[in-house]
Amino acid sequence: MPDVALAQRLLNLLGSIPAERLPLGAAGTIRSLEDAVERNLERPLVVCLAGPTGTGKSRLFNAAVGRDVRAVGIRRPTTTDVGLAGREVAELPDVEVAEAPFDHIALIDLPPLEHDQDRTERIVALSDLCFVVTSAARYADAATATAIAIAERLGVPATIVVNRVPPGVPPDRLRQALIQRHGRRDVVLLPEDLAGRISGEPSGIAELLHLAVENADRIRRYRHDAAIDAAAIEAGRIADELDVEAASARQAIESIDRELARRSVPEALRPIIAGARWSEAMTQVDAAVRHEAAAVLAGLDVEPQADGDDGVVALGAWRQAVDDAAVGAMRLPVLRWFGERGVRHHLWRLAVDVDRPMPRTVRWWLGSRADAIRGAAADEFDAVFGGMLAGRIEPIRDDLERTATLPTDRIRSVADEILAEAYPTALFRLTPDIAALQAAAEAGIPFEGDR
Ligand SMILES: Nc1nc2c(ncn2[C@@H]2O[C@H](COP(=O)(O)OP(=O)(O)OP(=O)(O)O)[C@@H](O)[C@H]2O)c(=O)[nH]1
Numbered sequence: 001m002p003d004v005a006l007a008q009r010l011l012n013l014l015g016s017i018p019a020e021r022l023p024l025g026a027a028g029t030i031r032s033l034e035d036a037v038e039r040n041l042e043r044p045l046v047v048c049l050a051g052p053t054g055t056g057k058s059r060l061f062n063a064a065v066g067r068d069v070r071a072v073g074i075r076r077p078t079t080t081d082v083g084l085a086g087r088e089v090a091e092l093p094d095v096e097v098a099e100a101p102f103d104h105i106a107l108i109d110l111p112p113l114e115h116d117q118d119r120t121e122r123i124v125a126l127s128d129l130c131f132v133v134t135s136a137a138r139y140a141d142a143a144t145a146t147a148i149a150i151a152e153r154l155g156v157p158a159t160i161v162v163n164r165v166p167p168g169v170p171p172d173r174l175r176q177a178l179i180q181r182h183g184r185r186d187v188v189l190l191p192e193d194l195a196g197r198i199s200g201e202p203s204g205i206a207e208l209l210h211l212a213v214e215n216a217d218r219i220r221r222y223r224h225d226a227a228i229d230a231a232a233i234e235a236g237r238i239a240d241e242l243d244v245e246a247a248s249a250r251q252a253i254e255s256i257d258r259e260l261a262r263r264s265v266p267e268a269l270r271p272i273i274a275g276a277r278w279s280e281a282m283t284q285v286d287a288a289v290r291h292e293a294a295a296v297l298a299g300l301d302v303e304p305q306a307d308g309d310d311g312v313v314a315l316g317a318w319r320q321a322v323d324d325a326a327v328g329a330m331r332l333p334v335l336r337w338f339g340e341r342g343v344r345h346h347l348w349r350l351a352v353d354v355d356r357p358m359p360r361t362v363r364w365w366l367g368s369r370a371d372a373i374r375g376a377a378a379d380e381f382d383a384v385f386g387g388m389l390a391g392r393i394e395p396i397r398d399d400l401e402r403t404a405t406l407p408t409d410r411i412r413s414v415a416d417e418i419l420a421e422a423y424p425t426a427l428f429r430l431t432p433d434i435a436a437l438q439a440a441a442e443a444g445i446p447f448e449g450d451r
């Protein structure tokens, strides 16, 4: 099982990109990633008990389940088939599932490794966590070493569970001996039950399974899922393709900004617009804006979008402002009353067509502020025209901006993290730190010494 949280993050990143922006085939990648995440979320944490014969695997299994579902015995081997409790495992459709008091875990009891190594390998391969069950008497034998080696080769984190540790054995010494034999690994010591109770009693195994569930995400991270890995590889390619698009979008944005800065009302159009009736003038301005917008986008592989009314509204607001400025500038109320009609009628035409001579009447009505008002109104007109032009380009520019800022770096880094080499399982510890270890000790889990 891989890091499902990472896979989920990759899925969210890919999902944040509008479908029409994704390259061909990306939809298929997203779907298979979705399936893989769902499958992984539904899948229980698969924990197997593997190891030499007679070390108490089946007894631990029974203790975890809370009743005698597996034969336990002195005959060697006792177990010849696979036992399963808690949850179904997709790869073991024919194995009956014993009900168990633990959630989220599928616990598997195995025949002894010496008697069925193939089966042990197959089951370890599909497990998330392997408890290599050995005993104080058998910890040093070849079957224990082989079980550890199998888990390691398959990239499955393993905890050595030393079962049946007699009361007289000093735990530190036993740990030291284990390190000498198998290297520094995750080791748990379970004391021998002198009363010889076979099942139905709470045992260290219950707490171990509890710890496993609490650390399920971390444990799953050791494994790879082929479907998620494949999707991560694809995601890297998708990010590369999107980067190409992003680069050309950035170029287009630069070119648009450059062109926008250069564009203004075409000089030849000014007298035509200024001379026309207001409604006709608006049509002319609108056509000029459209023409300039087309020029800004010339050579780019984009289409201007359908027009809105914003341009007309902006033009109306501008003319109102010109009117108000003209009327406000008239010195006397009586001039205002008479002048309103005549002067403002001229003023916006003067503002549009800066080469048009100012009629004496206008000059007379507005007095010394005539030039300033005309100049301000003209600047305002140019600004409104520029705003209309920018408004027409804006949706296209925004669209390009979105393409240019897709989270491709994050997609690549999450994909890389998914594909990064598996964590070294030799470093795996079921209890990740001293604090957790102490907490475990307080909870009665029989860990002793440090690691
Ligand atoms: N006293 C004591 N006996 C135990 C303990 N755990 C297991 N046994 C005994 O050891 C013997 C073997 O136990 P099993 O659970 O069958 O061992 P196993 O590892 O499943 O053996 P295989 O199925 O052959 O691999 C049985 O007689 C158990 O009663 C323990 O903690 N204390």
Ligand SMILES: [Mg+2]
Pocket: 057, 058, 059, 071, 078, 079, 110, 111, 112
């Ligand atoms: Mg058994």
